Amino acid sequence: MQNRAPQMQDWPLPKVRGKYVHDVALADLCWFRVGGTADVVFMPADAQDLSHFLSELPQEVPLHILAAGSNTLVRDGGVRGVVIRLGAAFGQVEPASETQLWAGAASLDVKLARAAADSSLSGLEFYRGIPGAIGGAIAMNAGAYGGETSDVLVEVEGVDRAGQLQVFSPADLQLSYRHNGHTDFIVYTRARFAATPGDKKTILAAMDEISAKREETQPIKSRTGGSTFKNPGGANPQGPKAWKLIDAAGARGLRVGDAQMSELHCNFMINHGRASAADLETLGEQVRTLVAKTSGETLHWEIKRIGDRGAGA
Ligand SMILES: Cc1cc2nc3c(=O)[nH]c(=O)nc-3n(C[C@H](O)[C@H](O)[C@H](O)COP(=O)(O)OP(=O)(O)OC[C@H]3O[C@@H](n4cnc5c(N)ncnc54)[C@H](O)[C@@H]3O)c2cc1C
Incomplete structure (x- = not known):
């Protein structure tokens, strides 16, 4: 027992309204379908639950965040500590104004592209081609076909390691090509995106073109x-x-x-x-x-x- 590395059972998990699942095969959650197990996956009930969890969790527990797993390779030995995975409570896309939309961090990029098209809003078509979720798009400054997240992002909400709710501008995140320069631990929970009024038919045609091009290439x-x-x-x-x-x-x-x-x-x-x-x-x-x-x-x-x-x- 001497000098044993601390293990998950050594740390108490805070009482939450969301769900803990132990020994989760992460291969099932990632596009590559490889990798070992996570000690614990935590799915918060909502942003307040996430905030409570982070404020109560001992600082030394290793933390990871996984969204759609389309940009992540989980190694064979698995992940120690807790993997945070946002679920349906963070999956909404809704209007913020005539030309802006809120998207939850767990909503898929394509859902945002479709919601914008439904409201005849242009500028978010490129998300049709990226198979991740909004949290991953912000973390990676995802982009394709001439557009990228930093072009359309207005503000981001998240929860820091101490459980505090934070609001960021794109400048705070120092987004550049496939890079987010914000180094502190943060779980993005939702973000506001800007678009411009456009013609629904043209927007849908552009999305179809992106989809066809992707299948081809x-x-x-x-x-x-x-x-x-x-x-x-x-x-x-x-x-x-x-x-x-x-x-x-x-x-x-x-x-x-x-x-x-x-x-x-x-x-x-x-x-x-x-x-x-x-x-x-x-x-x-x-x-x-x-x-x-x-x-x-x-x-x-x-x-x-x-x-x-x-x-x-
Ligand atoms: C077939 C295919 C095509 C692709 N094409 C493109 C493309 O054209 N352009 C492009 O940019 N990418 C592309 N990708 C890569 C990938 O889809 C993007 O990087 C995407 O943004 C990752 O999102 P995800 O939800 O899958 O993230 P994950 O793989 O789950 O996570 C990626 C990173 O984001 C972090 N993260 C996830 N959610 C949060 C959150 N809520 N808060 C804080 N950090 C978070 C994770 O910790 C991790 O570091 C492609 C992938 C595939 C499989």
Whole structure:
């Protein structure tokens, strides 16, 4: 018992109105369908419940946040501590004014795009192409097809590690290409988005076009995590693109076990069914090495990797 690392049962969990689930297989909650278990997943009943939980939880308990799991690779050894997952209570999209909408952090991006289209509001069509939830979009400054979260975000509400409700402007979050510069722990709970009046037919046509383009160019029916690496040139359209560097390094289709760089979009990793998180991470690191050798460019992971490596790694 001496020098044993603290474990979940050593920490009392606050009494909440929401739900705790123990030993949760995180593979079921992430697009890659890999990874170990979480000690505890907490689903708060509402923002007040989340606030109470955070204010009462001992500071040393490790915390993670998971939304739709479309940008997260959970390692095989799983996640110690508590994973916060917002549920239906945070899933509403509703009007804030004639041209603005509130979206709960657990609502899927596509729900916001559809709600805007229903109100003949333009500017949020790009969310049709991103399979995550609003909390993940704010954390990643998600974007596609010429739009990104920082272009349309007006304000964000969240709860900090001490359980205090906080309000942020986009400037507070220092959003840049696939990056949120706000380093303190915060659970985003809802956000307000701005749009402009438009023609409903045109908006719906743009969304259909985005959807068709995605089906053509991305392996969206596979177990994937979207773009594995950030473009080294950031948002600059003239800058180096990760997929081009990967292609030039000969890594399109590269395989480690059942993990493969997609033939269709070579910056996407795919789990063909039996890949472990270690296979996927090893594949990614091999690609980084090949790209560094052939082009001198350093690729940085866009996918968030969480948890312990596990015994086999
Ligand atoms: C097929 C496919 C296509 C994709 N295409 C695109 C694309 O075109 N553009 C793009 O930008 N991305 C794309 N992605 C990646 C992914 O969808 C986005 O990054 C998305 O915004 C992540 O959202 P999520 O809800 O799945 O986040 P998760 O993967 O669950 O989490 C991602 C990060 O956000 C944090 N987070 C989640 N919710 C909260 C919250 N409430 N408060 C604080 N932090 C939070 C998590 O802790 C984690 O660090 C794609 C992914 C796939 C699988």
